[in-house]
Amino acid sequence: FPPAFxxxxxxxxxxxxxxxxxxxxxxxxxxxxxGGGFMSRINLWGTKS
Amino acid sequence: MAPKSKEKSKTPTSQPPPAIEDLFTSLNNHIQGSEFEEAVKLADKVLSIVPTDEDAIRCKVVALIKDDKIDDYLIKDVKINGALSVINSFQKLPIDLGFHKAYCLYRLNKLDEALVCLKGLERDSETLLLESQILYRLGKADACVDVCQKLSKSEIESLEINLVAALITAGKASQVPKALE
Incomplete structure (x- = not known):
């Protein structure tokens, strides 16, 4: 005792x-x-063209 | 006196409801911060304005699942709908929440219902993966092995752990080394 594992x-x-x-x-x-300011509008045009 | 009372009657309506896009911005912030309880509240706000908004419905369902609110639960003795009830409440809308529903049923151990729900869905890697887990829980280890092997090309991370478990349970431990190759 104790028993073995x-x-x-x-x-x-x-x-x-x-x-x-x-x-x-x-x-x-x-x-x-x-953003929503002037710069973001430029970006928007950029992505659309 | 007259203008004063006019102003008073205006005050409740003078507060415009928050813009939907503002609500979605906050909702996204809560999602990014894993604040799912808050995310549910924000989704509910959107739904109070647009009751059928698909994005809000999906966000609400996913947030409830991520918050472990699959089944209905109580807050101060008031029953609150869990993910499954919310999915069922939107069943009439043309929004496909079949996989989410099957997953909720699986989590609630309604395994046969979950399988029936999955059968109505496209058999892609997601539905097969859930099916394999349901089959394992149903004690159908052989069937689970079959589905896992079908999935082996989909490169699902950690899938081999479930495959090994299914192989061992199915008494096919000798196939484990090959499965791990």
């Missing part, structure tokens, strides 16, 4: 990988435009 099989680990597939939608275009 013995190894026992354990349940294998399973991960909840599907959790990572659930993500927030892209709401960038729903947000307030950054």
């Amino acid at each position: 013995q190894s026992i099989p354990r349940n294998p680990i399973v991960l909840d990988l599907a959790y990572h597939c659930i993500d927030f939608p892209d709401i960038e275009n729903r947000m307030k435009k950054k």
